[in-house]
Amino acid sequence: MNKDSKLSIFTKGIIAENPVLRLVLGTCPTLAVTTSALNGIGMGLSATFVLVCSGAVISLLRNVIPSKVRIPSYITIIAGFVTIVQMLVKAFLPDIDAALGIFLPLIVVNCIILARAEMFAAKNPVLPSILDGLGMGIGFTATLTAMGIIRELIGAGTIFSIPVTANFIDPMLVMILPPGGFFVFGILVAVSNTLANKKGKPVVESIGCSGCSENGNCPFAGNMDKCEKPDAAEIEAAKEEAKEAEAQKPSEEELKEAEEELKEAKAELEKAEEETSAATPSNQDGKEEE
Amino acid sequence: MPEQSLWSMVISVLLAGILTDNMVLSKFLGICPFLGVSKKLNTAFAMGMAVILVMLLATAVTYPIYVFLLVPTGLEYLQTIAFILVIAALVQMLEVVMKKFMPPLYKALGIYLPLITTNCAVLGITILHFTNQRIIDFAASNGGYASGKVFTVAMANALGAGLGFLLSMILFAGVRARLEKSNVPKFLQGLPITLIAAAIVALSFLGFAGVVK
Numbered sequence: 117m118n119k120d121s122k123l124s125i126f127t128k129g130i131i132a133e134n135p136v137l138r139l140v141l142g143t144c145p146t147l148a149v150t151t152s153a154l155n156g157i158g159m160g161l162s163a164t165f166v167l168v169c170s171g172a173v174i175s176l177l178r179n180v181i182p183s184k185v186r187i188p189s190y191i192t193i194i195a196g197f198v199t200i201v202q203m204l205v206k207a208f209l210p211d212i213d214a215a216l217g218i219f220l221p222l223i224v225v226n227c228i229i230l231a232r233a234e235m236f237a238a239k240n241p242v243l244p245s246i247l248d249g250l251g252m253g254i255g256f257t258a259t260l261t262a263m264g265i266i267r268e269l270i271g272a273g274t275i276f277s278i279p280v281t282a283n284f285i286d287p288m289l290v291m292i293l294p295p296g297g298f299f300v301f302g303i304l305v306a307v308s309n310t311l312a313n314k315k316g317k318p319v320v321e322s323i324g325c326s327g328c329s330e331n332g333n334c335p336f337a338g339n340m341d342k343c344e345k346p347d348a349a350e351i352e353a354a355k356e357e358a359k360e361a362e363a364q365k366p367s368e369e370e371l372k373e374a375e376e377e378l379k380e381a382k383a384e385l386e387k388a389e390e391e392t393s394a395a396t397p398s399n400q401d402g403k404e405e406e
Numbered sequence: 407m408p409e410q411s412l413w414s415m416v417i418s419v420l421l422a423g424i425l426t427d428n429m430v431l432s433k434f435l436g437i438c439p440f441l442g443v444s445k446k447l448n449t450a451f452a453m454g455m456a457v458i459l460v461m462l463l464a465t466a467v468t469y470p471i472y473v474f475l476l477v478p479t480g481l482e483y484l485q486t487i488a489f490i491l492v493i494a495a496l497v498q499m500l501e502v503v504m505k506k507f508m509p510p511l512y513k514a515l516g517i518y519l520p521l522i523t524t525n526c527a528v529l530g531i532t533i534l535h536f537t538n539q540r541i542i543d544f545a546a547s548n549g550g551y552a553s554g555k556v557f558t559v560a561m562a563n564a565l566g567a568g569l570g571f572l573l574s575m576i577l578f579a580g581v582r583a584r585l586e587k588s589n590v591p592k593f594l595q596g597l598p599i600t601l602i603a604a605a606i607v608a609l610s611f612l613g614f615a616g617v618v619k
Contacts (some may be wrong), residue, residue: 140597143441145442148434188494191524195487203483218533225526231485238422294432295609320597366562392422 126245129251135228136259137308140320142228145219146260147297156264158212159219160257162205164195164250166197166223171237171249173197180237190233191224198223230254259304266300269289412555415544416562418618422540425614429527430574431604432611436527440575443518445524450579454572456518458565461531464493464498467565468532473551489532497523502569524608535560578607 135141141294142163149159173193174181202220206213213220223229232252237245249362271291281287290296303361309319410418427433429441436457443453468489471554476482501519504512522528535541536551541563545556581603 143437144434147418147437188491191490191494192487195490199483201487202486218530218537219531222435222487224490224528225524225529227524230524264576290609290612293612294434295436295605295612298601298605298608302598302605306598309596309598310593313599329575364466 120246122247126247126251129248129253129255130258131255133252134255134259134308135232135252136256137233137305138312138320139228140305141231143225143254143301144222145226146263147294147301148217148295149216150260150267150300151271152215152268152274153261153264155212155215156260156262157204157257158209159216161255161258162201162216163223163226163228164219164253165201166194166226167229167232167249167253167256168246169197169200169249170194170229170233171245172242174233174237175240175242175245178240181238187230187234188237189237190230194229194233195224214226220312228252234377263300263304266304267296271296409410410544411415412485412558415540417557417558419540419562420569420611422565423563423568424570424573425611426569426616427567428570428574429531429567430571433530433607434570436525439521439525439527440571440578441597441604441608443521444575444579444582447576447579450575452514453518453521454568454575456522457525457527457571459515460497460519460522460525461564461568461571462561462593463496464528464532465535467496467536468492469551469557469560472536477551479545485525485533485536490529493528494523501515526593527567527571531564534567535562535563538563548593549604574607574611578604581607 129135131308136143136146144158145163149155168192170193177189177193198221201223202213203315205220213318232249236248240248248288269275269280271293272289273285273287274280286298291300305320313319423429429435430437439453439457444450471488471492472482472485476484494616497519501512501516504516504519541559543557544559545551545553548555550556582600585599585603594602
């Protein structure tokens with residue numbers, strides 16, 4: 117990460133690694149709160165605040181927190197800042213609070229924040245972590261606002277509650293209902309994929325390892341078919357199993373003994389076969405007689 | 407709103423959770439597993455069962471914590487922190503207990519448990535018990551949240567939400583299986599067509615609007 121300049125740390129979150137369109141993180145709030153442009157901004161700014169603050173604190177504590185309990189520690193830190201945002205929004209922006217509803221407390225489990233904590237803040241000094249959080253937050257806010265504008269324009273005919281097409285076109289209500297959320301997000305991802313493809317960058321296939329908050333902590337994160345990062349406990353379990361299997365493996369002497377036994381057994385088997393082959397003709401004769 | 411008996415309330419909450427207020431398709435909770443784990447029917451089913459289990463357990467634990475600990479002490483604002491920590495600890499404990507005492511169940515559901523710790527559907531449902539207008543109304547006419555009746559309704563709410571999640575996972579796994587074999591325009595290949603398919607599934611669920619009063 118040292119190679120990256122501070123500017124690139126800040127800007128990569130906005131376009132190149134846009135958390136919503138490129139990393140596919142935080143899909144739940146993206147779909148749920150973008151029924152209007154204002155809600156998108158409200159959600160985006162709340163998440164940005166939490167991203168920056170939790171990034172700074174986690175980065176400060178990165179050498180103190182034992183790695184085994186890091187996820188619960190991160191969640192606690194994040195939850196603290198989310199509570200602060202909740203109280204602030206409730207006190208000063210009650211309309212936004214009503215519109216965002218349950219998704220304000222749910223910033224705690226927003227994959228973007230935990231993923232940035234795990235992937236960036238836990239490994240970098242304070243200033244880059246803040247810049248990373250800020251860049252990611254701006255990317256998140258911009259995408260949410262764009263989606264909010266599209267859905268509000270088609271679904272209600274307004275932008276930021278200012279009538280645009282509402283006076284002469286009947287709005288398509290379905291766009292601000294849940295299906296519209298999935299649809300607009302699908303189209304946006306398709307557009308960003310096409311642009312990425314033109315620049316020779318990989319397209320987003322599905323929610324993969326990078327799209328999961330348990331990234332690096334779960335055996336099959338997101339993509340159940342192929343995950344390159346099995347979790348630590350599983351690796352340990354596999355190692356123990358391998359050890360046990362090795363312990364059960366016979367030593368060379370035992371192997372030789374077993375081979376000798378096998379030879380003896382084979383010899384016996386041959387003898388027995390000879391005997392039976394000698395015996396069978398008489399049996400067959402017996403059968404024929406019957 | 408007329409007074410409702412406990413059972414009619416339980417049934418309406420269950421139906422609402424499964425059909426009209428579907429967790430994934432109308433509340434947008436738990437989108438990550440919905441898109442990530444729905445490639446195969448068996449994984450989708452196991453994930454859904456794990457979510458039902460954790461939702462029920464989480465409700466059983468966080469509901470009393472909120473009603474008997476946070477509300478009397480005036481610490482309602484700690485709801486978010488308390489709930490997420492309790493759920494995280496609960497899932498960890500569930501994993502350990504399952505591993506020790508129910509190895510077959512652990513084999514079937516265990517790998518999905520870490521995914522559920524930070525699943526917004528689980529945290530969401532525990533918070534929604536206290537913001538759902540239907541339950542608030544029922545609590546107001548039945549002696550408040552401390553009453554056992556309201557707790558029963560909350561458990562039914564959790565079960566309904568879980569079943570709704572399971573239903574949408576299974577439905578969507580079926581849709582995706584068809585999608586794998588179809589000829590998708592290059593522009594929409596991958597995640598976009600999955601999202602658009604989800605939009606159509608969500609559209610069909612709009613038809614249930616008004617089923618539950």
